[in-house]
Amino acid sequence: MKRFYLALFIALVPLGAQGAVLDVQTVRTDKNITAWLVEDKTVPVVSMQFAFLGAGAVNDPDDRQGVSQLLSNTLDEGAGDLDAEAFQAALNNHSVQMSFSSSRDDFGGSLKTLTKYQDRAFELLHMALTKPRFEEEALERMKQANIARIRNSMTDPEWLAARLSNAVLFKGHPYARNSGGTLSSLPKITATDLRNKLASQLGRDRLIIAVAGNITKEELARQLDRIFGDLPATSRVAELQQVEWKGVRTAQYIKDIPQSVIGVSWPGIKMDDPDYFAAEIFNYILGGAGFGSRLTEVIREQRGLTYGIYSDLSEMDAANLLSIGTSTRSEQVGEILTLIDAEAKKIAVTPVSESELGQAKSYLIGSVPLGLTSTDRIAGMMISFQSFGLPVDYLDVRERALEKVTAQDVMRVASRLLDSGNKILVLVGKDAKLSETDIFETLPDIE
Amino acid sequence: MRIGNLLRLGLIAPLAFLGSIGPAQAEFQKVFGAKTAMLDNGMQVVVVENHRAPVVTHMIWYKVGSADEPKGDGVSGAAHFLEHLMFKGSRAIPAGDFSKLVRSIGGNDNAFTSWDYTAYFQSIPSQYLRHVMALEADRMINLSLKDKDIESERKVIIEERRMRTDNDPQTLFMEQLRAALFSNSPYAEPIIGWRDEMPLLSHHDVMDYYKTWYTPQNAILVVSGDVTLEQAVEAARKTYGLIPSREVPEHIRPLTPDFPAETRVTMHDKDIRQPVLFKTWIVPSFMQDKKSYYDLSVLAETLSGGSATRLYQTLVAERRKAVSVTLSYEGDIRGQGTLWLSAIPAEGVGVDELEQEIDKLFRELIGNGIEQQEIGKAKTRMIDQALFARDSVTGPAMVIGQALAMGATLDDVERWPESIGHVTQTDVQSAFDLYLHPDTPKYLPVTGLLLPQKEKEEEKK
Numbered sequence: 001m002k003r004f005y006l007a008l009f010i011a012l013v014p015l016g017a018q019g020a021v022l023d024v025q026t027v028r029t030d031k032n033i034t035a036w037l038v039e040d041k042t043v044p045v046v047s048m049q050f051a052f053l054g055a056g057a058v059n060d061p062d063d064r065q066g067v068s069q070l071l072s073n074t075l076d077e078g079a080g081d082l083d084a085e086a087f088q089a090a091l092n093n094h095s096v097q098m099s100f101s102s103s104r105d106d107f108g109g110s111l112k113t114l115t116k117y118q119d120r121a122f123e124l125l126h127m128a129l130t131k132p133r134f135e136e137e138a139l140e141r142m143k144q145a146n147i148a149r150i151r152n153s154m155t156d157p158e159w160l161a162a163r164l165s166n167a168v169l170f171k172g173h174p175y176a177r178n179s180g181g182t183l184s185s186l187p188k189i190t191a192t193d194l195r196n197k198l199a200s201q202l203g204r205d206r207l208i209i210a211v212a213g214n215i216t217k218e219e220l221a222r223q224l225d226r227i228f229g230d231l232p233a234t235s236r237v238a239e240l241q242q243v244e245w246k247g248v249r250t251a252q253y254i255k256d257i258p259q260s261v262i263g264v265s266w267p268g269i270k271m272d273d274p275d276y277f278a279a280e281i282f283n284y285i286l287g288g289a290g291f292g293s294r295l296t297e298v299i300r301e302q303r304g305l306t307y308g309i310y311s312d313l314s315e316m317d318a319a320n321l322l323s324i325g326t327s328t329r330s331e332q333v334g335e336i337l338t339l340i341d342a343e344a345k346k347i348a349v350t351p352v353s354e355s356e357l358g359q360a361k362s363y364l365i366g367s368v369p370l371g372l373t374s375t376d377r378i379a380g381m382m383i384s385f386q387s388f389g390l391p392v393d394y395l396d397v398r399e400r401a402l403e404k405v406t407a408q409d410v411m412r413v414a415s416r417l418l419d420s421g422n423k424i425l426v427l428v429g430k431d432a433k434l435s436e437t438d439i440f441e442t443l444p445d446i447e
Numbered sequence: 448m449r450i451g452n453l454l455r456l457g458l459i460a461p462l463a464f465l466g467s468i469g470p471a472q473a474e475f476q477k478v479f480g481a482k483t484a485m486l487d488n489g490m491q492v493v494v495v496e497n498h499r500a501p502v503v504t505h506m507i508w509y510k511v512g513s514a515d516e517p518k519g520d521g522v523s524g525a526a527h528f529l530e531h532l533m534f535k536g537s538r539a540i541p542a543g544d545f546s547k548l549v550r551s552i553g554g555n556d557n558a559f560t561s562w563d564y565t566a567y568f569q570s571i572p573s574q575y576l577r578h579v580m581a582l583e584a585d586r587m588i589n590l591s592l593k594d595k596d597i598e599s600e601r602k603v604i605i606e607e608r609r610m611r612t613d614n615d616p617q618t619l620f621m622e623q624l625r626a627a628l629f630s631n632s633p634y635a636e637p638i639i640g641w642r643d644e645m646p647l648l649s650h651h652d653v654m655d656y657y658k659t660w661y662t663p664q665n666a667i668l669v670v671s672g673d674v675t676l677e678q679a680v681e682a683a684r685k686t687y688g689l690i691p692s693r694e695v696p697e698h699i700r701p702l703t704p705d706f707p708a709e710t711r712v713t714m715h716d717k718d719i720r721q722p723v724l725f726k727t728w729i730v731p732s733f734m735q736d737k738k739s740y741y742d743l744s745v746l747a748e749t750l751s752g753g754s755a756t757r758l759y760q761t762l763v764a765e766r767r768k769a770v771s772v773t774l775s776y777e778g779d780i781r782g783q784g785t786l787w788l789s790a791i792p793a794e795g796v797g798v799d800e801l802e803q804e805i806d807k808l809f810r811e812l813i814g815n816g817i818e819q820q821e822i823g824k825a826k827t828r829m830i831d832q833a834l835f836a837r838d839s840v841t842g843p844a845m846v847i848g849q850a851l852a853m854g855a856t857l858d859d860v861e862r863w864p865e866s867i868g869h870v871t872q873t874d875v876q877s878a879f880d881l882y883l884h885p886d887t888p889k890y891l892p893v894t895g896l897l898l899p900q901k902e903k904e905e906e907k908k
Contacts, residue, residue, distance in 0.1 A: 042499060043838045085764060088755035093824055095831035114834055141763065141770075148770045148791045151721035155615050213838075259609035291534070291546035291556075301543050304602030307610050327610050359551040366553020369500045370570050373672075373840040 022372060024382065024392045027211075029221040031229045035209035036382045036392065037220055040375060044115050046213035047375035048125075049383040050228075051108035053208060054237040054317065055201040057179035058104055064189050065445065066181020068102035070142055071194045075100050075109075077138035079127035084138040087124070096121040098128070104175055105317045106387060107202060112376055115214045118223075126227045132198070134191040143186045150183055150446065157327075160253060161261040161428045163443045168251045168426055169265055173243045175318060178445040203235025204228060210382035212375040243319035245422055252427040253440045260429025261327045264340060266422050268313050268320030269413070271388050277401040278409035279313060279322075279417065284360045285352050285410070286343065287311025287324055292359075294343050295324065305332050305339075315388065322417050330430040337425070337434075348415040351407035365399050477861040478833045479843045482676040486683060488692040489664030493857060494679045495671040495843040503672030504841045505579050506568040507587070508848040510667070511660040514562040514633035514782065515698055524640020525652045527560040528604055532653055533567065534558075535596040537589035542596050545582060552578070562634050563698075563781045564852035570841060573673040577682040584686035587661055590654075597650050605646065608639045616716040617723075617897065624895040627710050628727050631703045632782060664692035667851045671844035700782030703729055703890075710893040717900040724790045724798045725895035726805070730776070730882045732784030734854050737866075740778045742878040745870045747776040747786070749817060749825040757821065761808055768796050768804040781853045786882065798896050806885035813880050819872045830864040 027035045057068040076091065076098055078084040091098055094117040100109040109129075113121035153159040163178065170176035181189075207228060211220055245267050269279045280288075287295040287310050295309045309326035328336050352360075372378050385394050427434070481495045513526040536542035549556040554571035556579075569579045612618045622637050629635040640648070668687060670679045733740040751758045751774040762769040770791040778784040792801040837843060850860045859866075882889055 040499065044834050045838045047838075085755060085760060088753065092753050092755040092828065095828055095835075112835075114831060137764075144770045144794060147794075148721055152617075152723075152791075154720045155617050155716075155718045157614050258613045259606065289550055291543070292550050297543070300603055302599065304599035305606070307603055307607035327614075328606060329609065359547070363550045363553050366572060367555065368553075369502045369572065370553070370555060372500045373497075373502060374838045374842075376838075 022378070022381070022395055025217055026392065027217050027221050027224070029225045029229075031204075031225045033204060033207065033209070033224045033228050035211055035220065035224055036386065037210075037215070037217060038212040038378050038382070039214070039216065040212060040378075041214055043214055043375060045375050046111075046113055046115055046118055046121075046211065046215050047379045048111045048209065048211045049108065049376075049379040050110075050207060050209040051106045051383060051387055052202045052235070053106050053206045053387060054240075055107040055197075055206060055235070056103045056105045057177065058174045058240060058317075059197065059201060059238045060174075060177060060179075062177065063185060064193060065177045065179075065185040066146065067189055067193050067197055068107060069146065069180050070139070070186070070189055071197055072100035072102045072107065072109075073142040073146070074134055074139055074194060075128045075132050077142065078133035078135055079124075080131040080133075082127070083133065084135065087127075090120070090124055094120050096124060098125060100128075102179060104179055108383075110376070110379075118215070122223045122227050126230070129202070129227070130230045132194075134194050136191065139189075139191055139194070143189070146181055146186050147183055150180065154446065157255065157257055157259070157261045157428050160255065160443060161263055161426060163446060164251060164253050164426045164428060164440060165263050165265070167440070167444050168246070168249060168438075169321070169424060170243055170319070171246065173318065174238070174240065175243060175316070176445070182445050183447050199232065201235050201237050203232040205234050206237070207231070208383060208386040210379045210386065212378035212382070240318040246424060248421055248423050249438065250425045250427075250434050250436060251438045251440060252429075252432065252434070253443055254431055255428055257429055258329065259327050260330045260333050260427055260432065262325065262333065262336065263426045264324040264337075265424045265426075266322045266417055266419065268315065268322045269417060270320055271315055271390070275409065275413045275416070277398065278405045278413040280364060281357065281360045281402065281405050282347065282410045282414045282417070283311055283313050283322070284364060285356050286347055286414070288313075289360075289363065294347065295326075295340065298343060299326070299336060299339055303339075305336055330432065333427065333429070333432040334434075341420075344418045344420075348411065348418050351411045354407065357405070357407050357410065361402050361405070364402055368395060476833075476864070478836055478863055479847065479861060481843070481847060481857055481861065483857055484676060484680045486663065486680075486688045488688060488690060490666055490668060490683070490687050490692070491851070492668045492676075492680055492683050493670070493847055493851070494674060494676040495669075495837070495847065496673075496675060497671060497837065497840055497843075498673050500840070501573050501673050502570060502840060503573045503576050503670055503674050504568060504570045504844045505576060505583070506566055506669045506671075506844045506848050507583050508667040508669065508852040509565045509661060510563075510665050510852050510854075511656075511695075511698075512561045512563045512565055513636060513638040514700065515660065516633070516636075516656065518633065520652075521644060522640075522647045522649075522652050523636050523644045524604065524638070524648055525656045526565060527639050528601070528648050529653045529657055530558050530560045530565055530567075531600050531604055532592055532597065533586050533590065535592055535600060537586050538591045539585055539589060540582065542593070545586070548582065549579065554579070560638055562638060564849065566848055566852070568841075568844070576670065576674060576679070577686070580682050580686040584690060587663070587666070587687070588690050590657055590661075592650060592654070594650065597653075601646070601648060604639065608642060608645065611639065612637070613642060616714070616718055620712075620714045620895065620897050621725075623714075624712055624725060624727065624893060627712050628729065628785065628893045629703050629783070630706075631701050633700070634780075634782060660695055662693050662695060663687055663690050665695045667848060669844045669848045669851075672840045698781055702783060705729075705890045707891075709891040711896070712893065713896045713898065715898045715900050719897055719899045722792055722798050722899065723897045724788075724792065724801055725897070726788040726802070726892045727895070728786045728882055728888060728892045729890040730778070730784045730786050732778045732780045732782065733859075734781050735783065737859075738874075739878060740784070741866050741870050742874040743776045743778060743784070743786070743882070745822060745825055745829070745867060746875045746878050747774050748829055749822050749875060750774050750812075752825055752828060756825070757812070757817070758808070762790070762801075762804060763793075766804065767793050768801055769793055772805070779849060779853060798898065802894070809879075809883055809885050813876075813884055816876055817872070817879070822870075822872050822875050826867055826870065829867045833864045
């Protein structure tokens with residue numbers, strides 16, 4: 001019976017070209033604005049995502065951490081002839097979902113509207129980007145909301161662990177700062193800071209746009225010029241140095257909680273590295289898969305040491321990371337760390353099995369359409385391709401490249417990435433009595 | 448049912464209403480256009496067609512949850528523990544292989560447990576639908592657990608509880624608040640189980656529950672995506688259809704009475720930096736009273752449907768008494784429903800003052816009436832949400848499965864916009880007066896105050 005099911009599944013052929021699933025048109029407007037579009041006439045909805053590359057929180061001054069975050073909170077708090085209440089009411093009454101966000105690297109936004117309200121939705125977006133009011137009342141409200149959010153997060157060990165990781169991995173680099181602002185920096189930010197950032201950083205020269213839903217190429221081109229055409233043609237953002245890796249380190253924030261949060265990081269790999277696709281497969285087999293990954297198998301399924309353990313590859317403008325995250329009862333921290341080290345060693349010196357390799361490829365190629373089931377997910381996938389500088393036919397490129405990866409490739413990239421001389425460990429929890437640990441009494445960039 | 452809520456949480460995003468339709472027509476348009484059939488063994492099959500991508504979401508919803516666990520045995524969390532153990536193998540599939548098989552075809556799978564239902568789902572390329580049906584049907588009848596897997600998985604759920612609850616004083620507080628609210632109901636118990644009872648969960652607890660409740664006529668199959676009803680039913684007959692059904696017990700949902708004294712729960716904790724006020728009231732659920740359900744849904748959207756609506760505009764923007772305030776209605780449940788209010792006071796405002804300000808606003812709104820226009824806009828927004836509802840594959844399966852699992856019908860789901868459309872200003876005003884009047888509410892609220900340590904020290908002085 002067992003053999004029957006396994007044969008049933010694994011003998012099945014992987015899917016064909018993914019490109020057919022994501023039929024991207026490139027739109028170029030009179031004002032030279034470019035967007036990717038996936039047209040879908042079956043829904044009464046249009047989803048748009050956009051980003052200004054490099055205009056994120058890395059531009060925040062040291063003593064004004066949170067400028068970028070506050071800008072994202074206040075653009076939709078009053079614009080043009082509408083005050084904050086009237087602007088929010090205009091969005092609400094037309095069921096328009098508009099939001100802005102700031103990551104470390106980029107400043108972004110998204111809009112989702114029913115086609116019947118799209119004219120109003122695009123006009124409101126145009127107003128938010130070009131005529132925001134930044135009134136004192138609204139700015140103060142948003143500062144208070146952010147301060148409450150930070151205070152509220154201070155009981156959340158995962159949030160504290162993210163702060164500690166920032167401080168340790170990126171020490172001395174703008175990435176170490178808190179993108180969400182700090183309790184002391186937020187009150188200092190003024191409307192002038194927001195205006196300056198908007199005028200100098202959000203230019204058409206760094207704008208990328210992705211749209212999915214019920215809109216034609218021609219109509220979209222017309223709307224894009226209306227929305228973004230008045231933005232400055234050129235803009236300036238901070239130049240970033242690459243993050244310098246700190247070598248092997250262990251850091252802990254001591255907190256009396258029943259479960260410790262653990263993060264282990266190494267330098268990652270750039271998406272344009274020839275070994276990137278082998279690294280995707282390596283990550284999937286080690287811990288990216290969740291269920292079925294080696295880390296989950298050994299640490300959760302066989303020993304019950306944790307609820308979850310994952311590995312992840314992430315790419316930022318100035319750093320790439322390979323990270324493993326998990327949590328466990330404080331007494332078991334040492335045991336989990338030993339098991340992680342053993343798995344890291346094993347995958348770096350022994351080739352993965354052909355069946356593991358085959359299953360990883362099947363999943364990584366076959367699961368792509370699962371991400372293409374709604375207009376906002378489609379727009380989201382396209383915006384991430386653009387932000388990483390990937391081509392329109394990237395899904396096809398990736399599929400062909402993944403198919404070629406061998407077990408030797410996976411071992412080579414594993415051994416390259418899992419260099420024990422580069423391992424940085426961060427912990428939040430009771431004292432784990434690990435050797436050579438930097439103990440943090442307080443975490444930087446919260447207060 | 449909770450289409451609006453799910454959308455706001457970003458859980459679903461939207462179909463195929465061809466072209467654009469106005470609100471008047473939308474009221475009579477079915478939300479999902481789902482099709483349904485019944486297998487011979489009494490298992491319901493529901494299909495929502497969506498052919499945008501070659502994928503389907505396959506979900507099995509069991510009409511049973513933690514509220515159906517045996518009471519008074521000193522053990523809690525069996526429903527959720529079983530959900531975990533369903534991945535630990537059957538006579539045909541070894542422990543852990545279920546998810547690996549799903550991954551190997553490019554699919555994702557998971558499961559979740561609530562008070563009233565337990566659901567298992569896989570999102571997969573559509574050509575493998577019959578394969579996952581075979582796997583899911585197998586574990587509906589053939590679950591076979593080894594002691595070592597039970598031992599290790601019990602440790603996993605205890606770690607899960609530490610992560611979700613024990614590690615954060617805010618979640619521990621919410622757990623107690625809920626227990627205080629539902630003082631005569633299984634809804635008082637955390638789904639995952641009480642910390643001190645979880646270690647007692649045994650093979651016997653889990654298998655008893657499994658053998659009592661996991662049977663085709665107590666399950667609903669919902670498939671959404673690139674498939675037709677005929678294809679789904681044909682595959683279901685050859686898998687689920689082969690399993691004989693047995694009778695299941697009644698769902699017992701004892702009612703918490705309208706106690707004469709108000710309950711207040713206060714917690715001071717050294718790690719709390721941000722004071723928060725909670726107020727929660729017992730109100731009718733959909734299964735208790737459909738009319739009240741729609742009235743309360745419109746009431747909550749009118750008062751707290753984003754920052755342009757009344758609670759935020761008055762308490763945060765105008766009067767500067769709060770940093771945030773939200774009111775939400777949890778009515779998609781088999782037993783009693785609830786209204787939850789949570790508010791963060793503005794700098795320099797105490798939680799007691801904020802509480803008085805909320806009472807004051809409620810008295811004004813009940814006395815003077817909410818404007819017809821505010822209610823009309825809330826209804827339009829809710830009806831609009833239904834138009835977004837099918838721009839998703841998993842979303843429709845979630846909404847339909849949850850509604851049917853608690854005992855609603857497919858017609859209830861499809862006619863949601865129409866039912867919302869029928870709610871009048873008087874209906875909303877009456878519900879407000881009856882359940883939320885600060886001086887004469889039908890059920891006195893349970894009030895929760897989450898506070899930093901230092902205020903406690905000040906009190907002692």
